[in-house]
Amino acid sequence: MSLIVSKNEDDKENKFEDAYEIIPVASTMNLMSSLEECTTGLYLFLNNKFSDAINLIHPWSHNSPYHALIYDILMTVKAILTFEPQDIQIGMTTAKNALKTCNRFRMKSRMTSLSRIVSKQGIQAVKEEELHAEVCYAECLILKSAVTFIQDDSLLGFLKSGINIGLSYQIYKDSQQVLTKIPKYQSKANKHLVGGIKFGLGAFNLMLSLVPPKILKILSIVGYFGDREVGLALLHESASENHINNILSAFTLLFYYNYIYIAFGVEKGYNSAIEGLFLTYLQKFPNCVILIFFHARFRMLTGHFEFAQLKLRKCIFIQNEWKQIHHLCYWELMWCHIFLQEWKEAYYYASLLSQHSRWSKAIYTYSKAIILALHPTDSVSEDMNTLFLKVDSLRIKILGTSVPIEKFVAEKGERYATTSGWFTAQPLLEFLYAWSGFRVMSKRLDLISKWLSIIDKGEDILKGNPSKEYGTDDISLLHLLKGLCLKHLGKYWRAEQYFNHVIQKEKLLKYDHYLVPYTHYELGILYYLKGDYINAIRSLDNIKNYKDYAMEARLQFRAHIALEQISREK
Structure with a gap:
């Protein structure tokens, strides 16, 4: 691989975003062209052109680290959304192939870390492509861990995920040390390297900061701890800059503030900076179903449930290719109607989930039963007690054990079905x-x-x-x-x-x-x-x-x- 940067690169980059639909699959590939084509693929994805994104990225996924990474991301997202065994298997195969591809471009025959090599021999000892492959490899390890976790629910699968995560974090930290040796005037591809490392270290610091010390001891294979403020700052920097991982940084922040923060965080204060960042992305990609979905969630958290419903229905209306995104919307719509005490509508969306989504049949069935308890109607053929008793048979297992919330509702279902008062x-x-x-x-x-x-x-x-x-x-x-x-x-x-x-x-x-x-x-x-x-x-x-x-x-x-x-x- 050789690095080729034209003198018109700045103009090209400024026009690139608007030209994404007319750029054909490349016949040759170097570092900058791979970054450009992968960015195109992400833009297609963010404009709900999921098949087009996959078709553009796949041809080079065995011969370019960034193509391998982006294709891996798309297939992992699909596997998690669908929860279909076939898609999970494809996700695992893709993850393994992506790691092989990235590994081919990493530095060969080294018995020590990159940072030590650079300290002894200077930055010239490492090719630019090798540094990018290193960071892509680290990100692919995380993706493989995610697919392993949903594919193999045994303790061995859990340990494999932990080992991959530990190795990935070490690569990010090692790469960060190497960055200090790179001159500031390095090529235009350098911003993608910097952004990728910020994303990785930010995500790890945030994730590990949420884990209690007792559980971290159990996961001693990871061997690290995290700083939440550092993680959030790195992710925000990464999301605010122009590089290939910025949208992943933004999605990580959106998920944290819209879900993790609400479930686990304390109630004093709220970081409004993420909302401004989010609106910038929404202006750039106004029809992106994922961003519209988060827009709806933002409005839910500010109490505007009726407005959130409009946005969620828009999410459902504007794309049909990945219908699993509809299921996310059904879940939030169900809750909007529950908050507003609109039982008929809440029951409707709980029913849709129980019919079409694979994520948790137990939760959806229990949801229908508890809503029926408040809104029994002749137009519903289902019996509340029958639904309550059915919950236990629909439970799934992860890591060989029951999902805690499913175990909880199964026990409650049996109690409410068999007792009165x-x-x-x-x-x-x-x-x-x-x-x-x-x-x-x-x-x-x-x-x-x-x-x-x-x-x-x-x-x-x-x-x-x-x-x-x-x-x-x-x-x-x-x-x-x-x-x-x-x-x-x-x-x-x-x-x-x-x-x-x-x-x-x-x-x-x-x-x-x-x-x-x-x-x-x-x-x-x-x-x-x-x-x-x-x-x-x-x-x-x-x-x-x-x-x-x-x-x-x-x-x-x-x-x-x-x-x-x-x-x-x-």
């Missing part, structure tokens, strides 16, 4: 809490008040006719949720009272032992919001005293992140 909204209220629904609604205090009214009615009903077996558990659940709603409404003193009611009933709980550690978490966050860091830490530390309860790992993640945030602000 529970409040009709109770299963849905609990499900809302499990999926951070109250936090998603937190910008709409009118909706929080409506749900609080439902909780109040449920409390009156359960107190009037308590269940001998589940009475304490049921009331404790409602007290936890009541405290949560009052917290969002700013009524901290009353919220604290209800949280303490749950903790005081700890020894009387028979089944829902998760309620007490989760209440300690909510009480800790309440103290944090009040600025009482001493009591916040005490409440969060109490969580360590509990084991073997539902959704335990999720709470460990949340507590770890909250404690880290508090220690940073003290």
Whole structure:
């Protein structure tokens, strides 16, 4: 491979984005032309031309590291979206081939790291193409780990993924050291190298910072720790710059702020800078279904559920090639209607998911049952109790064990199908809490008040006719949720009272032992919001005293992140 850069490169690059539809598959390939053609493929993808993107990238995927990487990304995304065995197998084959392709372009016959070679022999000892192949190889290792994880649910598959991730991170760190030796006036391809390393190190720092120390010890094969602020800063830099990995950096940030942050982060403050970055990409690719989907999610998190529904329906309307993206929209539409208490529409989207999506039949079936509990209708032929009992048979396994949330809803399904005396909204209220629904609604205090009214009615009903077996558990659940709603409404003193009611009933709980550690978490966050860091830490530390309860790992993640945030602000 030789590097060829024309004197008109700047003009070419400025016009390149608008010309993506007319650039044919190349007959020759060097580093810059491979970067240009792969960028074209990404632009096609971002304009919903998925088959065109694949057809453009595939011919060179065995002879160019960047083509191998981008083709690997496309096939991995498809495998995760469809969850079809055939697509997962194609994703694995593609990942293996991509690693072979990238490896052919890496430096040969080296017994030590690139950074040590460069330190001893100078930067001239490494070809530019070899550095790019190194970073592409690291990214392909991550992709292979992702496919391995969904293909092989054994402990061996998990270990293989961990080993690949550890090797990938080491390559990124090694490549970063090499960058310090490269002159600033290096070729135009250098920005893609820098951007790729920022993406990799940013993603790793963010990912590892979310993992509690206890779990990191179990994953000692990785052998690293992460800094969240460093990770977010690197990803934001990478997403703001012009290189081939910028869109992946942007998608990583969007996923973090729209999902991970909502599920695990603390509630004080929000980084609005990502929204400005996002709008820049949306202006550049106004019809990209992935960006429109995130636009809808942004609006959900600001309480504009009706506007979010319009955007989600647009996502469904503008492309039919990858229908699995429709399933993402169905899920969010179901939640929008649940938040607004529109049961008929919520049931419709839960039904679509149970019919067409492979991700979690157990969750979708349970969703239908809990919605039917609130909206029984003659037009629906399905029976609520039959659906509840069916959930357990639909569970899947990952790493040889049940998915925690599926195990949780299966146990709840059996309980609600075989007992009476529970409040009709109770299963849905609990499900809302499990999926951070109250936090998603937190910008709409009118909706929080409506749900609080439902909780109040449920409390009156359960107190009037308590269940001998589940009475304490049921009331404790409602007290936890009541405290949560009052917290969002700013009524901290009353919220604290209800949280303490749950903790005081700890020894009387028979089944829902998760309620007490989760209440300690909510009480800790309440103290944090009040600025009482001493009591916040005490409440969060109490969580360590509990084991073997539902959704335990999720709470460990949340507590770890909250404690880290508090220690940073003290």
